[in-house]
Structures are given as C-alpha cells and as structure tokens.
Amino acid sequence: MATRRSVAIYARISQDRGGEGLGVDRQLQDCREKTARLGWTVADEYVDNDISAYDRRKKRPAYERMLADIAAGERDAVVVYHIDRLHRAPIELERFVDVCSIAGVKDLKTVSGDYDLGTGDGLLHARLLGIVAAAEGDAKSRRGKRKMREKAENGQPHGGGMRPFGFEKDQITHHPEEAAVIREAASRALAGESLTSLVRWLDEADVRTVTGRPWATTTLRQLLTNPRNWGVRTYKGAEPVKAVWEPIIDPADGARLRSVLLDPSRRTNRTARRYLLSGLGRCGRCGEVLVSHPKRGVRKYECRTSANHKGCGKISITAELLEEWVVEAVLHALDSPAMAQSLAPGSDDTETERIRAEVTRLRQRQEELAEMYADGEIDRAGWSTARNRMQNRVRDLDSALAGLTRRHAADPYLGKGEELRQQWEQMNLDRQVAIVKSVLNHVTVLPATVPGRHGLDPARVQPDWRR
Numbered sequence: 429m430a431t432r433r434s435v436a437i438y439a440r441i442s443q444d445r446g447g448e449g450l451g452v453d454r455q456l457q458d459c460r461e462k463t464a465r466l467g468w469t470v471a472d473e474y475v476d477n478d479i480s481a482y483d484r485r486k487k488r489p490a491y492e493r494m495l496a497d498i499a500a501g502e503r504d505a506v507v508v509y510h511i512d513r514l515h516r517a518p519i520e521l522e523r524f525v526d527v528c529s530i531a532g533v534k535d536l537k538t539v540s541g542d543y544d545l546g547t548g549d550g551l552l553h554a555r556l557l558g559i560v561a562a563a564e565g566d567a568k569s570r571r572g573k574r575k576m577r578e579k580a581e582n583g584q585p586h587g588g589g590m591r592p593f594g595f596e597k598d599q600i601t602h603h604p605e606e607a608a609v610i611r612e613a614a615s616r617a618l619a620g621e622s623l624t625s626l627v628r629w630l631d632e633a634d635v636r637t638v639t640g641r642p643w644a645t646t647t648l649r650q651l652l653t654n655p656r657n658w659g660v661r662t663y664k665g666a667e668p669v670k671a672v673w674e675p676i677i678d679p680a681d682g683a684r685l686r687s688v689l690l691d692p693s694r695r696t697n698r699t700a701r702r703y704l705l706s707g708l709g710r711c712g713r714c715g716e717v718l719v720s721h722p723k724r725g726v727r728k729y730e731c732r733t734s735a736n737h738k739g740c741g742k743i744s745i746t747a748e749l750l751e752e753w754v755v756e757a758v759l760h761a762l763d764s765p766a767m768a769q770s771l772a773p774g775s776d777d778t779e780t781e782r783i784r785a786e787v788t789r790l791r792q793r794q795e796e797l798a799e800m801y802a803d804g805e806i807d808r809a810g811w812s813t814a815r816n817r818m819q820n821r822v823r824d825l826d827s828a829l830a831g832l833t834r835r836h837a838a839d840p841y842l843g844k845g846e847e848l849r850q851q852w853e854q855m856n857l858d859r860q861v862a863i864v865k866s867v868l869n870h871v872t873v874l875p876a877t878v879p880g881r882h883g884l885d886p887a888r889v890q891p892d893w894r895r
C-alpha cells in the first residue's frame with residue numbers, strides 16, 4: 429500500500445530564515461530522502477519563491493497548483509521540510525486541512541515530524557506549529573517596522589533600497605550633479621515652467637532617474653515635492669522631523685513647490701479642461717452651454733444635440749477667435765473704473781446673499797412646477813421648457829457665486845490690464861481661466877448674420893460681466 433503513494437513535495441524560498449541553510453535545494457533534497465525512506469514515490473515538486481513569507485497578499489502559484497492536484501485526487505501525501513514552509517498564517521492551514529479532508533489525504537510529513545491530518549492530535553499539532561510560525565513572522569515584521577519608525581523619528585534615512593535622486597548611497601551625502609539638477613528644476617518650476625517642459629529639458633540634458641530611466645512628469649513631480657530635498661524626514665503616520673542630512677533646496681521653496689505642483693485643480697484641469705472658455709459659452713438661440721472640441725483640426729465651441737447635450741445644435745464658433753475676443757474684453761474690463769468698483773472688496777457679501785436668495789427662490793419654483801405637472805395643471809412640454817429655462821439660470825447663478833469666491837484671481841490686475849496683457853501668454857491655462865472667471869459670468873454667442881464671414885463678428889458676442 430505504501431508504495432502506491434503519490435507524493436507532493438512542497439518547498440518555498442523566503443528570507444524569513446535566512447542563513448539557516450534553508451535554500452530550496454536543501455529543502456527539496458531532504459524531502460526527497462524522506463519520501464524515499466518511506467518507500468513512496470514523488471509525483472511532483474512544487475516550488476514557490478516569495479521573498480517575504482509574511483506578506484500575505486502575495487500569491488503562491490505552485491502552492492495553488494498543489495492544492496488543485498490534491499483536490500483532484502492525484503496526490504495522497506504531502507512532504508515538506510518544515511511546517512512553516514507550507515503555511516504563512518493559521519487560516520491557510522485550515523484551508524489546506526479542508527482540501528485534504530475532502531480528498532481523503534491524511535499524511536502530512538515533514539523532515540522532522542509526521543502529522544496525521546486524519547486524527548485530532550495530528551491536526552492539533554500541525555495547528556500549533558502553524559500558529560508558532562505565524563507569531564514568529566508577525567514579531568519579525570513588527571520588529572522591522574519599529575526599527576524603521578525609530579530611524580524616521582531620529583531623522584535618519586530609510587537606509588534600504590534604492591538611493592534617492594540627489595543623494596549618494598548613504599542617503600545623506602549630496603550627489604553634486606543631481607543636487608544641482610534638483611535646484612535648477614525647482615527654481616524653474618517655481619518660475620512657472622511646466623513639468624512637461626522640464627522633462628524635455630532633462631531628456632535633452634540626458635539626466636536620468638537613479639534606475640537609469642528617463643524622467644516623466646509624474647516622477648518629476650514626486651521628486652520636486654519630496655520633503656527630503658529640503659531636509660525633512662517623513663514617515664507614514666508620523667510627524668515629519670528635521671533630517672540628519674543637509675537640505676538641497678530652501679524649505680520655503682519646498683513649501684511653495686508643494687502648493688504649486690500638488691494643487692488638485694491644476695492636476696485635474698490639466699486633462700479635463702484644455703479650453704479657456706469651457707463651460708463659459710452659451711448658445712444665443714437655446715441658452716445651452718457651448719461644448720468645446722476640435723473639428724477637422726480646428727477648435728470650436730458648439731451648441732450640440734446628442735444624448736448628453738440638449739442644445740439646438742445650431743451655433744458654432746471658432747474657438748481661437750472667441751478666446752481672443754474674450755481675453756481682449758477681459759483685459760479691457762479690468763482697466764475700466766466700473767469693473768474696478770464692482771470688483772472692489774466689500775461688495776461681495778450683499779451680492780452673494782442676493783444670488784443665494786435667487787437660487788433658493790428658483791429651486792422652490794421648480795418644485796412647484798413639478799407638482800403642477802404631477803397634478804395635471806400643466807403639460808409636459810410646458811413643464812420641460814420652464815424647467816430648462818430655470819436650470820440654465822441656476823447654472824449662471826452658480827457660476828457667478830463661484831466667481832465671487834474666486835474673485836481674488838484678478839485682484840492684482842485691477843486697473844493694470846496692460847501689465848496683465850504682457851504676462852498673459854506666459855500664464856498657464858488654469859491661471860488664465862481663473863482670471864477670466866473672476867470677471868465674466870458667461871459669454872453668449874449669437875447666430876452668424878453674415879454667412880461665410882471670416883474673422884469674428886463682434887455683434888455675435890455678448891459677455892455677461894460679473895456685477
């Protein structure tokens with residue numbers, strides 16, 4: 429009977445017992461000898477390589493294959509060097525015991541001991557050893573974490589792993605060339621240069637990351653916003669502390685870099701909004717918001733009819749022309765005494781209150797209309813028309829409210845339209861949008877009166893200034 433055994437040998441490489449001669453060859457050799465002593469046959473050897481035994485998220489493909497073979501009835505015994513090779517957590521042992529019990533596999537052999545999974549004692553023994561192994565692993569991982577935290581709290585570098593860009597292998601001494609790169613990139617980013625442009629510069633200068641890869645905007649943002657550069661040691665969940673190494677850049681610059689490069693509006697807008705007047709254009713026929721998109725290579729703002737857009741689809745204008753006109757008008761408006769007065773601090777509170785009151789009134793009116801429709805007092809078309817009109821008005825009011833809170837964007841330029849004009853081209857889109865929105869509620873585009881006309885007919889454009 430014994431000779432008919434079809435044995436699964438399981439081995440696992442990990443660092444948790446490093447230096448104790450637990451190389452996979454040694455494990456396999458001992459298991460084969462054990463199997464031979466029993467007079468059994470090795471059916472297959474299953475070897476996993478997981479470096480840390482106690483990272484339980486890691487999958488073990490060979491182990492899973494072995495369980496599948498046991499479940500399929502193709503194995504009658506398991507031989508393993510030590511029970512801690514087989515399982516990393518008590519819960520895994522329970523699953524193993526379940527699979528074995530369904531398949532009728534009772535023999536679990538290790539080089540140092542045998543477990544009869546078919547008896548209570550054997551099971552208990554296996555479980556106890558499993559628990560001991562798991563506890564050892566937890567303690568080791570806790571010790572590792574405590575040591576890491578201690579280092580962090582003393583401002584010492586992490587130590588392990590790859591050296592950070594800008595530092596030598598000791599993670600304390602500055603790497604002279606790389607530190608110079610960090611300084612220059614930081615000062616250029618603070619001067620308003622985009623990450624894309626900085627990545628291009630690094631590429632042309634043949635500057636690589638510590639892994640030898642080209643820089644990308646994401647990796648460069650991570651680099652420039654890392655407090656390590658200004659001599660601060662951080663550790664997850666702990667107070668940042670002064671690091672033992674010298675700062676590469678000034679801490680004040682570091683704080684500014686974080687606010688510039690980690691500003692969430694800058695990051696989301698970069699992909700979501702690429703047009704200056706997105707959300708600000710209105711159809712002069714139906715009042716819908718104009719949608720911006722390129723059409724045969726030319727950017728347009730258009731009223732659209734589609735599943736998502738309920739416009740009339742009859743208005744379209746070249747984006748560049750409209751943007752030029754609006755920017756000119758905004759610069760001009762900032763110089764006008766009337767605008768200067770309306771934007772002056774102090775007029776905010778009453779205006780905000782007035783807008784909020786109107787929004788509330790409109791929302792109440794919308795509910796009344798819905799009830800009237802429900803009661804059959806008005807028909808669907810009447811309800812729908814009135815509702816759309818009110819929704820558009822609410823949207824305008826919301827954008828006016830948002831403008832009130834964003835108003836400070838244009839404050840430095842009040843009465844200085846000319847100064848703003850000189851800086852305009854160098855500003856990034858988000859800054860430009862903020863300034864436009866701080867003075868303009870929306871801009872309505874009327875139908876073209878002269879067909880095929882080139883350039884912009886100013887009569888088509890009606891700005892609604894914030895008042």
Ligand SMILES: [Zn+2]
Nearest residue numbers: 711714731740
């Ligand atoms: Zn329309």
